Amino acid sequence: xxxxxxxxxxxxxxxxxxxxxxxxxxxxxxxxxxxxxxxxxxxxxxxxxxxxxxxxxxxxxxxxxxxxxxxxxxxxxxxxxxxxxxxxxxxxxxxxxxxxxxxxxxxxxxxxxxxxxxxxxxxxxxxxxxxxxxxxxxxxxxxxxxxxxxxxxxxxxxxxxxxxxxxxxxxxxxxxxxxxxxxxxxxxxxxxxxxxxxxxxxxxxxxxxxxxxxxxxxxxxxxxxxxxxxxxxxxxxxxxxxxxxxxxxxxxxxxxxxxxxxxxxxxxxxxxxxxxxxxxxxxx
Numbered sequence: 001x002x003x004x005x006x007x008x009x010x011x012x013x014x015x016x017x018x019x020x021x022x023x024x025x026x027x028x029x030x031x032x033x034x035x036x037x038x039x040x041x042x043x044x045x046x047x048x049x050x051x052x053x054x055x056x057x058x059x060x061x062x063x064x065x066x067x068x069x070x071x072x073x074x075x076x077x078x079x080x081x082x083x084x085x086x087x088x089x090x091x092x093x094x095x096x097x098x099x100x101x102x103x104x105x106x107x108x109x110x111x112x113x114x115x116x117x118x119x120x121x122x123x124x125x126x127x128x129x130x131x132x133x134x135x136x137x138x139x140x141x142x143x144x145x146x147x148x149x150x151x152x153x154x155x156x157x158x159x160x161x162x163x164x165x166x167x168x169x170x171x172x173x174x175x176x177x178x179x180x181x182x183x184x185x186x187x188x189x190x191x192x193x194x195x196x197x198x199x200x201x202x203x204x205x206x207x208x209x210x211x212x213x214x215x216x217x218x219x220x221x222x223x224x225x226x227x228x229x230x231x232x233x234x235x236x237x238x239x240x241x242x243x244x245x246x247x248x249x250x251x252x253x254x255x256x257x258x259x260x261x262x263x264x265x266x267x268x269x270x271x272x273x274x275x276x277x278x279x280x281x282x283x284x
Contacts, residue, residue, distance in 0.1 A: 004032055005055040006186075007046045010039020013141035013161030015091050019184035020059040022089045026186075027057070032194045041138055043072050047081040050187055058083065058187045064093070065181045066120045069235050073185075074249055077278050078206045078237065085204055085279025086193035087186040095121055095180070097171040098144055098162045103151035105170065110135055112143035113156035116182075121156050123176040141165075185279070198282020201255040202232070205265070207248045208239065208274040220248065220268065227264035229254060249278075256280035 004027070008020035017037070024035045038055055040046045046058040061070045077083075095117060099108065111118070111125055115136045118125070125134065137143040140157035144165045147155040155167070162169050186193070209216050224231055233251035254261045256277060269275050 004035045004057075005038045006035055006057040006059060007038045007040050007049045007055045008059040009043055009046060009061075009139050010041070011139065011141050011145070012039065013144065013157065013164045014139045015093060015158065015182060016059055016061060016139070016184065017141070018158070018160070019061075019089050019091050019182075022091070023057070023059055023087065023184075023186045026087065026089070026196055027194055030194050030196060043070070044076060044080070047076045047083055047187070050083045050189060051081050053189065056188060057086075057193065060185055060187060061116075061182050062088075062185045063183045063233070064116055064120065065179060066175065066177050067116050069249070070116070071237065074235065074237055075240075077204075078247060078249070078276070079240065081187075082190060083187040084190045084193070084277070085185045085281050086188050087196040087198075087281050088202070088283055089184050089186070090181050091184060093120065093175065093180040093182055094158055094173065095140075095156050095175045096159050096162065096169045097124075097174050098147060098155040098157055098167045099170055100147050100151040100153075101166070101168040103147075103154075105154075107152055108132065108154045110150075110153045111156065112137050112146050112153050114138070114140045114143070117143070117156040120175050120177075120180060124174045187279075196282050198284050200253075200283050201258075201280060202283045203252045203254060203256050203261060203280040204278035205250050205252065206274075206276040206278055207250065207268065207272055208276070209245075209247065210271070210273045217248070219271065220250075223264045223267050224250075224252065227260040229258075229261050229264050 009016035050058040141161040143155035230253040
């Protein structure tokens with residue numbers, strides 16, 4: 001496989017495919033030529049392909065403006081993968097209701113999409129369709145492929161996917177809220193990804209507590225406040241070891257090479273079970 005292969009959640013037509021195409025252009029702008037895109041069946045498979053060296057880069061969704069963090073991605077970063085974030089790209093999510101051209105809307109008894117797509121259009125689904133079940137697919141594009149096989153199924157995906165599979169767009173802009181966006185991360189093995197251009201830097205970390213105790217989160221926040229490091233995102237996730245045992249993901253302004261950020265992280269290393277750097281990368 002090509003050294004400059006970029007793995008993404010396939011098939012063609014997904015929002016991940018759109019993000020991967022954007023990253024391909026960014027990489028080529030930095031001199032990384034001959035990039036090719038490789039579809040995968042899941043974000044976990046994307047991580048695995050990068051970790052095993054089967055591909056040079058991977059693209060994974062990290063957060064949606066409506067549904068919040070993508071937990072499958074966070075869990076892979078925390079527990080399964082050593083891949084590092086080397087860049088980010090934000091995709092505008094324009095959900096459409098899509099059906100088989102031969103089907104009538106009255107024949108639709110199932111609406112399919114990726115779990116995020118269903119969650120982002122739940123109000124539309126419940127207000128427009130009665131007694132219709134929802135099913136989750138591995139991707140939005142896969143839901144379009146399914147509706148072409150089964151006329152009783154409608155899909156939630158983007159217009160590009162409908163064009164690829166010859167499906168019909170019934171209605172556009174069906175998300176429950178305007179301004180729907182998803183942030184995607186470009187990942188690579190540590191120290192092996194290209195340096196993308198950008199004027200500002202962000203550093204992402206995963207923090208694991210020694211034990212759940214009162215004031216633990218305040219202690220973490222205080223270290224960054226004392227170092228004058230701004231936290232732009234914080235998210236807790238279970239450690240999967242015991243009920244009530246949590247760890248934290250943080251996005252921080254600045255580069256891992258900034259002295260203030262290094263000081264805060266070094267102090268936390270003395271107080272926490274583990275401090276895992278997920279990447280330090282440009283954001284624009």
